[in-house]
Amino acid sequence: MPPTALADRPNAEAQNPVQFTDSKLIYFSSVSENTKRFVGKLEMDVARIPVFATEPQLISTAPYVLLIPTYGGEHGKRSILPQIMKFLQVEQNRENLRGVIGAGNTNFGAYYCIAAKRIAQKCNVPVLYKFELMGTSDDVLKVKEGLETFWTPASQNRQQR
Numbered sequence: 001m002p003p004t005a006l007a008d009r010p011n012a013e014a015q016n017p018v019q020f021t022d023s024k025l026i027y028f029s030s031v032s033e034n035t036k037r038f039v040g041k042l043e044m045d046v047a048r049i050p051v052f053a054t055e056p057q058l059i060s061t062a063p064y065v066l067l068i069p070t071y072g073g074e075h076g077k078r079s080i081l082p083q084i085m086k087f088l089q090v091e092q093n094r095e096n097l098r099g100v101i102g103a104g105n106t107n108f109g110a111y112y113c114i115a116a117k118r119i120a121q122k123c124n125v126p127v128l129y130k131f132e133l134m135g136t137s138d139d140v141l142k143v144k145e146g147l148e149t150f151w152t153p154a155s156q157n158r159q160q161r
Contacts, residue, residue: 017056021047024151026060027067028084034134035069035103041140044147049087058087060096065128065147069103070115079115088119099128099150101143106132 025042028049029035039046049058070079087093100123102116113130120127129146131139 018059019047019056020059020061021064022060022062023047024062024064025067025147026058026064026087028069028081028087030069030071030081035067038103038131038135038140039067041135041137042144042147044144049083051083057090058093059090060093063096063098065099065101065150066097066119067101067103067143068115068119070105070108070111070113079111080118081115084115084119088123094123097123097125099125101128102130103135104130104132 023045025039025044025046026049027035027039027046029039029051031051036048047058047060047064050056068080068084071081088097097119100116100120102113104111104113104116106112108114112132113127116127116130119125128150129139129143131143135143
């Protein structure tokens with residue numbers, strides 16, 4: 001690579017496109033789209049954290065709940081994917097985070113939904129719900145109703161105390 005191409009790289013990265021969202025539910029789903037299928041059943045306005053680095057970076061402009069899966073066992077190592085970490089490295093995204101919903105596999109034992117637990121702890125927000133794999137119709141109903149209650153003014157006033 002010519003030296004000028006290396007010198008221009010920071011400028012090119014600084015000009016990466018961004019996509020702003022005021023969605024109250026932001027989620028990550030890999031190319032398998034298992035989490036996307038669950039989120040689609042919620043029938044609400046959502047935004048997806050980009051899967052590929054070539055996609056515009058997602059920036060939250062309003063409070064939201066994060067819904068993420070946990071990947072891999074390995075005693076919890078690498079349970080939070082780089083795309084999710086990159087999203088949360090943006091200060092505005094961390095500041096707008098109000099809660100986390102986790103998808104996982106109970107075969108992970110103590111590491112079931114560990115990604116949601118770790119993010120919630122690090123960002124000082126609650127884990128609102130956990131479900132296994134793609135969830136059941138009961139999980140969809142509980143998440144949908146839970147989010148409706150969570151976003152009511154009375155619920156938000158209790159959270160701010």
